[in-house]
Amino acid sequence: GAGVSQTPSNKVTEKGKYVELRCDPISGHTALYWYRQSLGQGPEFLIYFQGTGAADDSGLPNDRFFAVRPEGSVSTLKIQRTERGDSAVYLCASSSSSGAASHTFGSGTRLTVV
């Protein structure tokens, strides 16, 4: 597609439930990133994929968070046993390569845990 697509745009879930957030990057972009933006803050890095593999997952806050990119295109961020503190906007970005190449961001998924 023309841009980075994230679905759903909004997700409300109950505490303790499992959620999946989807990111469809720009066609041909090998690098894919997930960031989390809490209210009033700048985005914080979660995980970076180069192709199918996670090249850097140092930003995942704990083992309830997991992400996959099985075919090197679409990625899914999975959150188990959600907590109210997980409420945030989850942003996905892709780029044609790593390093200096610009990230193109999606519009984000706003996750609210009630």
Added chain:
Amino acid sequence: AQSVTQLGSHVSVSEGALVLLRCNYSSSVPPYLFWYVQYPNQGLQLLLKYTTGATLVKGINGFEAEFKKSETSFHLTKPSAHMSDAAEYFCAVIFYNTDKLIFGTGTRLQVFP
């Protein structure tokens, strides 16, 4: 420690006035430097970036930024503010030998008529 700092969480200017948003980084090796803009309920849009070469970088919507190594700064400017410039602005860096963006805390720009 490597970090990026934006001075001023809120900046207010009159329409037509100069816009100056400040960004400093802390790193022994100059990073790649970016400015992003975020309009309400939207994703991040790249304004401009510096990787190598000319230190004065021009971006979209009339914005520009200058990389000053001696001051470890990358301040964003626009000569004349428009109402449509009201948004949140984020400075971000990619430090040497890494691939992830590290963002500042953002500066909310308000433009008054």
